[in-house]
Amino acid sequence: MSFNILSVIGLGYIGLPTAAIFASRGKQVIGVDVNPQAVATINRGEIHIVEPDLDHVVQTAVQQGNFSARTTPVAADAFLIAVPTPFMGDHQPDLSYVKAAALSIAPVLKKGDLVILESTSPVGTTEQMADWLADARPDLRFPQHEAEQPDIFIAYCPERVLPGHIMAELIKNDRVIGGMTPACSARASELYRIFLEGACVETNARTAEMCKLTENSFRDVNIAFANELSLICAEQQINVWELIRLANRHPRVNILQPGPGVGGHCIAVDPWFIVAQNPQQARLIRTAREVNDAKPHWVLDQVKRTLADCLIASGKRASDITIACFGLAFKPNIDDLRESPAMEVAQLIARWHSGTNWVVEPHVKSLPQKLTGLATLVSLEQALAEADVLVMLVDHQVFRDIDSTAIAQPWRVDTRGVWQ
Numbered sequence: 155m156s157f158n159i160l161s162v163i164g165l166g167y168i169g170l171p172t173a174a175i176f177a178s179r180g181k182q183v184i185g186v187d188v189n190p191q192a193v194a195t196i197n198r199g200e201i202h203i204v205e206p207d208l209d210h211v212v213q214t215a216v217q218q219g220n221f222s223a224r225t226t227p228v229a230a231d232a233f234l235i236a237v238p239t240p241f242m243g244d245h246q247p248d249l250s251y252v253k254a255a256a257l258s259i260a261p262v263l264k265k266g267d268l269v270i271l272e273s274t275s276p277v278g279t280t281e282q283m284a285d286w287l288a289d290a291r292p293d294l295r296f297p298q299h300e301a302e303q304p305d306i307f308i309a310y311c312p313e314r315v316l317p318g319h320i321m322a323e324l325i326k327n328d329r330v331i332g333g334m335t336p337a338c339s340a341r342a343s344e345l346y347r348i349f350l351e352g353a354c355v356e357t358n359a360r361t362a363e364m365c366k367l368t369e370n371s372f373r374d375v376n377i378a379f380a381n382e383l384s385l386i387c388a389e390q391q392i393n394v395w396e397l398i399r400l401a402n403r404h405p406r407v408n409i410l411q412p413g414p415g416v417g418g419h420c421i422a423v424d425p426w427f428i429v430a431q432n433p434q435q436a437r438l439i440r441t442a443r444e445v446n447d448a449k450p451h452w453v454l455d456q457v458k459r460t461l462a463d464c465l466i467a468s469g470k471r472a473s474d475i476t477i478a479c480f481g482l483a484f485k486p487n488i489d490d491l492r493e494s495p496a497m498e499v500a501q502l503i504a505r506w507h508s509g510t511n512w513v514v515e516p517h518v519k520s521l522p523q524k525l526t527g528l529a530t531l532v533s534l535e536q537a538l539a540e541a542d543v544l545v546m547l548v549d550h551q552v553f554r555d556i557d558s559t560a561i562a563q564p565w566r567v568d569t570r571g572v573w574q
């Protein structure tokens with residue numbers, strides 16, 4: 155059975171590029187999103203998120219009539235669900251979006267359809283989703299009972315693209331295919347082979363769910379190691395950047411880079427799904443989260459110490475001092491400020507410091523609401539010329555290009571090793 159019509163549920167950072175890529179391969183794609191503004195934007199051939207090279211793929215697909223968006227699902231041969239999976243206040247996963255998406259497609263499912271969950275999910279979510287669908291459609295057979303030939307094929311296929319490189323990685327990365335049965339995996343692999351140049355590696359749904367969580371937890375633990383080293387090195391008066399460079403000369407050592415903390419929508423969230431389900435066993439994973447989450451507060455302490463030194467040396471009052479933060483994005487060379495540790499540090503500083511607070515962020519035109527009234531967006535040149543204390547938070551290339559030997563201010567906190 156071939157896939158004539160595909161439907162992608164959730165048209166954000168994952169769903170929109172995925173829908174557009176399928177459409178670019180000549181498939182008829184119906185995108186579904188509960189956000190009517192996003193739907194309207196997409197139907198104009200425009201995009202509501204920022205991702206390099208996505209705009210022209212969406213524009214072409216819409217203009218050629220292969221891709222359209224709507225707010226409610228209609229019949230299709232395959233459904234890919236890419237809705238948010240945040241955690242709640244107590245770090246427990248919030249599966250309400252997955253449930254709502256599953257229940258929204260249940261009425262339009264027909265025999266032979268494939269349903270793929272792409273959202274990053276705790277182990278067992280795919281089985282749970284199949285139960286929700288089975289409850290909603292008692293007239294169809296679902297793959298919970300392996301002996302039976304199911305009417306609906308269900309798989310968990312996580313996405314591992316790197317924001318900023320989504321359009322290339324979507325096609326080139328290997329893909330983990332976690333079917334609820336081998337037949338489900340085979341059907342899902344067939345779907346992804348429409349555009350995938352990487353390999354489809356088949357497993358079961360639970361392993362695929364854990365694989366996605368493992369990848370991001372691995373990175374979180376390794377960044378926590380680097381962040382912990384930065385705290386130790388500050389105590390020992392050792393340059394952590396030099397230390398890591400030296401240690402990485404060992405053929406089997408590859409330490410990541412410390413920073414102001416871990417941001418983004420994935421690495422600071424997904425490890426909690428493992429911790430929530432395995433609180434006794436996941437001690438290292440929990441500690442890594444705690445180490446990384448604590449880093450912005452440690453940076454604030456560093457700024458407080460630096461300001462104290464500045465006040466003693468300059469004889470100025472704190473209210474006369476200007477602190478300039480360099481960067482707000484959650485990582486270098488992007489404009490995404492959501493879940494950014496740099497934003498958190500800038501806010502902590504601005505709430506605490508009684509003098510003037512400046513921010514330099516060449517990737518945005520205005521400050522986000524969280525900093526409105528607390529800080530002022532200024533140019534790189536103004537900050538370098540006039541600020542008293544400089545706080546480097548994001549290693550954007552434009553900051554790396556500054557000749558650090560030409561910077562006059564001795565009062566600096568460098569969380570990214572840019573001025574070392």
Ligand SMILES: NC(=O)c1ccc[n+]([C@@H]2O[C@H](COP(=O)([O-])OP(=O)(O)OC[C@H]3O[C@@H](n4cnc5c(N)ncnc54)[C@H](O)[C@@H]3O)[C@@H](O)[C@H]2O)c1
Binds near residue numbers: 163189
């Ligand atoms: N952004 C990434 O880099 C990335 C990478 C890999 C995996 N993921 C995972 O993919 C999933 C989606 O992430 P994202 O970054 O695309 O999120 P996003 O917030 O950018 O997009 C999700 C979209 O789903 C829509 N939505 C919510 N409920 C819906 C429903 N019931 N029906 C239809 N649409 C609905 C929202 O309006 C939104 O447009 C998450 O589980 C995330 O953890 C994200």
Ligand SMILES: CC(=O)N[C@@H]1[C@@H](OP(=O)(O)OP(=O)(O)OC[C@H]2O[C@@H](n3ccc(=O)[nH]c3=O)[C@H](O)[C@@H]2O)O[C@H](CO)[C@@H](O)[C@@H]1O
Binds near residue numbers: 415
């Ligand atoms: C395993 C993996 O690679 N997963 C990727 C990750 O994408 P991401 O964009 O969120 O990941 P990063 O680039 O690692 O950034 C995260 C934060 O960590 C900080 N950081 C990073 C490296 C370092 O040495 N020191 C640091 O401090 C950085 O500044 C930023 O705040 O999750 C996506 C969704 O699941 C995946 O799809 C994607 O493959």
